[in-house]
Amino acid sequence: MMIDKTKKGHISDLVGFSGFYIGTEVIATGDIKSEEDIFIDGSYKGTVKTAGAVEIGKNANVIGSIEARSITIEGQVKGAIIALDDITVASCGELTGSAEGKNINIDLGALVKARITSGRNV
Amino acid sequence: MYKYIQNSLSQTKIDEQLTNKIHAELIKHHIDSEFLSFSSEKELTNLLNSIDKVSTSTLVIIGDDNDFNILIGLIGKLGADPAIGYLPIAKSAVAKALQIHNYLDAAQALAQRKIIEKTIYSISSRYFYDEIHLHTEPNGTGTKDNSMKIKTETGLELSLPASSLKFENLNEDRYLNDTPIQINAYSPANNILHSKGLKAKIINILIKNPQPLGKSMLNLHAKMFKIESTNNLVDNLGRKYKNTLIIGKHNSKIRLIAKKLTKKAN
Numbered sequence: 001m002m003i004d005k006t007k008k009g010h011i012s013d014l015v016g017f018s019g020f021y022i023g024t025e026v027i028a029t030g031d032i033k034s035e036e037d038i039f040i041d042g043s044y045k046g047t048v049k050t051a052g053a054v055e056i057g058k059n060a061n062v063i064g065s066i067e068a069r070s071i072t073i074e075g076q077v078k079g080a081i082i083a084l085d086d087i088t089v090a091s092c093g094e095l096t097g098s099a100e101g102k103n104i105n106i107d108l109g110a111l112v113k114a115r116i117t118s119g120r121n122v
Numbered sequence: 123m124y125k126y127i128q129n130s131l132s133q134t135k136i137d138e139q140l141t142n143k144i145h146a147e148l149i150k151h152h153i154d155s156e157f158l159s160f161s162s163e164k165e166l167t168n169l170l171n172s173i174d175k176v177s178t179s180t181l182v183i184i185g186d187d188n189d190f191n192i193l194i195g196l197i198g199k200l201g202a203d204p205a206i207g208y209l210p211i212a213k214s215a216v217a218k219a220l221q222i223h224n225y226l227d228a229a230q231a232l233a234q235r236k237i238i239e240k241t242i243y244s245i246s247s248r249y250f251y252d253e254i255h256l257h258t259e260p261n262g263t264g265t266k267d268n269s270m271k272i273k274t275e276t277g278l279e280l281s282l283p284a285s286s287l288k289f290e291n292l293n294e295d296r297y298l299n300d301t302p303i304q305i306n307a308y309s310p311a312n313n314i315l316h317s318k319g320l321k322a323k324i325i326n327i328l329i330k331n332p333q334p335l336g337k338s339m340l341n342l343h344a345k346m347f348k349i350e351s352t353n354n355l356v357d358n359l360g361r362k363y364k365n366t367l368i369i370g371k372h373n374s375k376i377r378l379i380a381k382k383l384t385k386k387a388n
Contacts, residue, residue: 021341023282024339029279030276
């Protein structure tokens with residue numbers, strides 16, 4: 001199930017969300033390979049590869065690479081990220097590294113120090 | 123031959139009137155026999171060891187989902203046979219999945235003997251069918267540094283504060299990646315981990331009853347989990363575990379009796 005950004009509150013409030021969730025209190029290392037949507041709001045070091053969407057929450061600190069259908073960043077990410085569709089860095093988000101996606105959206109206030117590649121042939 | 127067992131300390135009590143009704147229904151289907159009782163895991167183990175596995179075709183648990191899971195918890199001791207039947211006397215998620223809604227359905231299902239094979243999962247030396255909950259035990263030292271590590275078969279490692287964990291059997295055919303176990307970690311609703319004495323006794327009682335769950339901290343699927351906790355663990359049935367345990371798929375399936383669905387007449 002796609003993460004519905006119009007819903008406020010904790011991820012556990014999202015009825016029906018059965019994807020992969022790492023919360024604020026969790027420190028994770030290793031590789032994640034999945035078919036599902038992934039929501040990371042804690043500390044994570046490693047690689048993420050999924051056919052679904054990835055959302056990096058406001059409290060998240062991610063070091064590593066991410067490959068997904070789409071990626072939304074509201075926390076901190078250091079590494080290379082690749083999306084088949086959109087990449088969005090929200091106003092509170094920080095991205096250091098590189099980003100490749102069909103469309104790259106950087107909201108006002110976002111901190112981005114990355115090499116950006118976007119367009120049809122990504 | 124059918125053997126019926128029931129937990130004399132079950133949370134769902136069976137009165138004499140219901141017992142007689144159940145017997146009457148079983149007699150109607152020519153599958154009645156004595157109801158045997160147990161009041162502890164040890165007694166149930168002895169009961170299972172004493173059963174003649176050659177002549178016993180079906181072992182039936184009478185009770186609620188907790189009682190069903192207590193039996194499944196020791197199922198490894200039975201070996202491949204007999205088939206397992208369930209006669210629910212309370213609202214039951216497990217029975218519903220077997221198309222059994224009450225003792226009348228159960229008696230009919232037991233007579234029909236439609237057997238389905240189901241995967242069960244091992245947790246340390248026990249087993250579970252649908253889900254199991256784990257909570258951390260207070261260690262009595264008053265230390266607040268209670269934490270746990272969770273590892274999966276892919277090498278993913280997670281560190282988190284002492285949590286309530288729920289492991290759920292998702293039925294492996296639902297997932298393409300063959301990751302049939304879902305884990306949810308919740309912060310305990312009440313921070314009662316460092317209490318001792320009378321409080322600890324109350325906590326033990328509370329742990330046996332379902333506690334409200336706190337904030338969700340983790341949700342993921344895998345084939346196997348290894349849990350390392352600073353404190354010992356106890357499950358929702360009050361059974362204790364060491365602070366290191368492994369949860370994974372059991373290497374053989376169990377045979378459960380489900381109800382045959384009848385076709386509606388046109």
